[in-house]
Amino acid sequence: MSALPRPSTIFLAAITSLVAVLLYSPLFVPIVSSFFIISHGNVDWSSPTLSTYVALAGNHDILAALRTTLIVGVCTVILSVVSGTLLALYYHGRRSGRSVLQFIIFLPFLMPPIISGLALLIFFREIGLERSLLTVVIGHTVFVLAIVYRTVLMRLQSMSRTLVEASYDLGATGWQTFWRVILPNLSSAMVGGAILAFALSFDETMITILVTGTQSTLPVRLWAMMRLGFSPDINALVALILMFTVLLCVLAARFLIPRQMATERN
Amino acid sequence: MNQNTDLLTLRSVSKSYGTVPVLHDIDLSIRDGEFLTVLGPSGSGKTTVLRLIGGLEPLTAGEIWLDGQEISRMPINKRPFNTVFQDYALFPHMTVSGNVGYGLSVRHIKRKEIASRVSQALELVQLGRFADRFPAQLSGGQRQRVALARALICQPRLILLDEPLAALDLELRRQMQEFLKSIQREIKTTFLFVTHDQEEAIGMADRICVMQAGHIRQLGTPHELYYKPNCEFVARFFGENNLVAGKLGPVQGEQRPIETALGRLVCSVSGQPHLKAAADGASAFAAFRPEALRLADANDGDNRFSGVIADLAFAGSSTVATIMAGADNAAQRLRLRMPSRIDGSILKSGETVSLCFAPHEGHLVLA
Numbered sequence: 001m002s003a004l005p006r007p008s009t010i011f012l013a014a015i016t017s018l019v020a021v022l023l024y025s026p027l028f029v030p031i032v033s034s035f036f037i038i039s040h041g042n043v044d045w046s047s048p049t050l051s052t053y054v055a056l057a058g059n060h061d062i063l064a065a066l067r068t069t070l071i072v073g074v075c076t077v078i079l080s081v082v083s084g085t086l087l088a089l090y091y092h093g094r095r096s097g098r099s100v101l102q103f104i105i106f107l108p109f110l111m112p113p114i115i116s117g118l119a120l121l122i123f124f125r126e127i128g129l130e131r132s133l134l135t136v137v138i139g140h141t142v143f144v145l146a147i148v149y150r151t152v153l154m155r156l157q158s159m160s161r162t163l164v165e166a167s168y169d170l171g172a173t174g175w176q177t178f179w180r181v182i183l184p185n186l187s188s189a190m191v192g193g194a195i196l197a198f199a200l201s202f203d204e205t206m207i208t209i210l211v212t213g214t215q216s217t218l219p220v221r222l223w224a225m226m227r228l229g230f231s232p233d234i235n236a237l238v239a240l241i242l243m244f245t246v247l248l249c250v251l252a253a254r255f256l257i258p259r260q261m262a263t264e265r266n
Numbered sequence: 267m268n269q270n271t272d273l274l275t276l277r278s279v280s281k282s283y284g285t286v287p288v289l290h291d292i293d294l295s296i297r298d299g300e301f302l303t304v305l306g307p308s309g310s311g312k313t314t315v316l317r318l319i320g321g322l323e324p325l326t327a328g329e330i331w332l333d334g335q336e337i338s339r340m341p342i343n344k345r346p347f348n349t350v351f352q353d354y355a356l357f358p359h360m361t362v363s364g365n366v367g368y369g370l371s372v373r374h375i376k377r378k379e380i381a382s383r384v385s386q387a388l389e390l391v392q393l394g395r396f397a398d399r400f401p402a403q404l405s406g407g408q409r410q411r412v413a414l415a416r417a418l419i420c421q422p423r424l425i426l427l428d429e430p431l432a433a434l435d436l437e438l439r440r441q442m443q444e445f446l447k448s449i450q451r452e453i454k455t456t457f458l459f460v461t462h463d464q465e466e467a468i469g470m471a472d473r474i475c476v477m478q479a480g481h482i483r484q485l486g487t488p489h490e491l492y493y494k495p496n497c498e499f500v501a502r503f504f505g506e507n508n509l510v511a512g513k514l515g516p517v518q519g520e521q522r523p524i525e526t527a528l529g530r531l532v533c534s535v536s537g538q539p540h541l542k543a544a545a546d547g548a549s550a551f552a553a554f555r556p557e558a559l560r561l562a563d564a565n566d567g568d569n570r571f572s573g574v575i576a577d578l579a580f581a582g583s584s585t586v587a588t589i590m591a592g593a594d595n596a597a598q599r600l601r602l603r604m605p606s607r608i609d610g611s612i613l614k615s616g617e618t619v620s621l622c623f624a625p626h627e628g629h630l631v632l633a
């Protein structure tokens with residue numbers, strides 16, 4: 001398959017696995033230990049149990065936080081997909097100010113979250129917007145917009161220009177072309193972008209802490225729990241969030257496979 | 267349908283991209299029902315002409331008229347033309363019948379009628395069985411035919427085709443050429459077909475429009491272009507040709523002599539007033555086809571000169587000789603084509619021969 005000689009292939013494989021183990025093995029520790037009871041600061045390895053998960057399900061604070069997270073996530077996804085798609089279409093239309101616009105979209109994603117969060121906080125105070133779930137949704141949207149925008153724009157740019165021309169040529173109006181040709185070709189990129197946006201919103205912490213009102217999302221709740229001490233629920237919670245995020249990313253990858261390959265397969 | 271009325275007319279059309287001029291003052295009339303081919307080297311502006319007519323690009327200057335009505339600024343989706351794109355531009359998310367029916371469904375035509383017209387169109391291009399496939403599941407030739415059906419179904423006045431066969435291999439290309447031509451005869455719609463392949467142009471076109479560097483050099487039947495090219499470019503570009511530079515002599519009836527390095531050559535100027543009108547001593551070329559050149563015998567007096575056979579190439583049905591003639595038998599390279607013979611060529615490489623061509627097979631081209 002590759003032109004590399006065999007010894008160097010083995011060497012590369014060894015390096016890759018070492019890096020993978022070093023980087024990702026810590027992730028498995030909470031998952032494994034979530035199935036064991038911690039007493040007096042030590043993990044009791046003798047008896048695996050689901051008791052931590054049961055405790056988690058009975059924890060009303062956590063359930064409330066989960067609900068909040070889902071509400072914020074869904075709102076963020078809707079807002080960011082709609083506005084990210086519109087912005088990508090604007091950029092693709094070669095209108096004026098496109099590079100400035102793109103820079104602004106990427107800025108909050110690239111800046112340290114604490115800076116983005118503080119900037120938003122100050123902004124909300126200046127315009128007199130109370131801290132609430134609304135401010136959290138706005139904060140998350142500003143943060144994840146770049147991802148949706150980028151995903152949709154890449155699909156737009158890989159779409160042949162003649163598709164749109166063909167639609168007009170066959171007598172379609174601009175509106176018909178948008179709904180019947182452009183949007184269907186963007187839809188899988190939009191779904192992929194939406195899943196990524198949801199995953200990002202799901203575990204966004206820094207900005208949320210700064211701009212939220214009285215309600216806290218799951219990661220913020222986790223953060224608060226950690227300050228009170230290390231409890232077994234935390235392992236379970238981390239494990240759950242981890243699995244959920246991985247699931248989302250796998251799903252997103254599905255939708256972002258280039259269309260060609262996807263159609264050839266069926 | 268009357269092949270003698272003009273369907274579409276371009277008047278002094280120019281096009282620039284930014285400050286770069288691409289088309290210069292183009293005048294072109296397309297007749298109703300004809301198969302007109304636009305032929306020219308890469309970058310000569312063929313696609314641009316098509317895009318201007320289709321409305322995909324705005325004109326820089328000039329006018330486009332359809333049936334005595336100006337349509338220069340008519341939006342693309344209102345023009346009664348349809349395009350077959352070079353990359354087919356099939357909608358990947360729609361089935362074959364979705365693609366073909368698109369032009370009808372955006373016009374809010376009833377479903378039942380769409381379905382029946384789609385199946386008719388698919389029958390016409392022999393793709394009835396493929397109605398429910400997606401474009402990704404079709405071969406190149408099949409996609410091509412879907413694109414054609416999609417363009418035909420709207421019953422356009424004019425079908426624009428931009429090198430539709432360029433992506434196909436030779437065999438399929440031949441088939442599609444015949445297929446396109448037969449469909450055009452069947453539906454009697456005007457075709458404007460862009461290509462840079464002159465064999466394709468000769469084989470398919472009623473008339474050919476030769477373009478170069480943003481100008482139309484000549485518009486005529488393949489026969490006219492071949493035997494009466496009006497300029498050096500067309501004479502050299504269109505088919506193999508021998509061009510010998512010289513100065514025009516005085517007109518003698520329907521013929522005119524030209525003084526060249528091969529001596530005085532006499533060529534026909536019949537029916538070409540511009541060649542009769544050209545001044546004595548004007549620079550021009552004598553042009554004669556390789557198949558018009560032959561070995562001279564004792565009776566031949568006109569257009570006679572000698573040359574050395576530099577090379578012989580067997581090309582199946584014909585044999586092509588490369589001949590050096592003129593001063594020292596080196597100044598002028600000529601080609602001679604003669605039918606091949608089973609017992610070998612009568613020509614020998616390195617031999618000095620006496621050659622000639624008949625005055626009525628010679629043609630003049632102003633330099």
Ligand SMILES: Nc1ncnc2c1ncn2[C@@H]1O[C@H](COP(=O)(O)OP(=O)(O)OP(=O)(O)O)[C@@H](O)[C@H]1O
Nearest residue numbers: 283286288306307308309310311312313314315462
């Ligand atoms: N969008 C554009 N912007 C700037 N220049 C362009 C554009 N499209 C075409 N041109 C230029 O216009 C000229 C004519 O292009 P056109 O595509 O019409 O050529 P063509 O005859 O179709 O060539 P080919 O046989 O290679 O397709 C070329 O020099 C090309 O570089």
Ligand SMILES: [Mg+2]
Nearest residue numbers: 312313314428
């Ligand atoms: Mg072209």
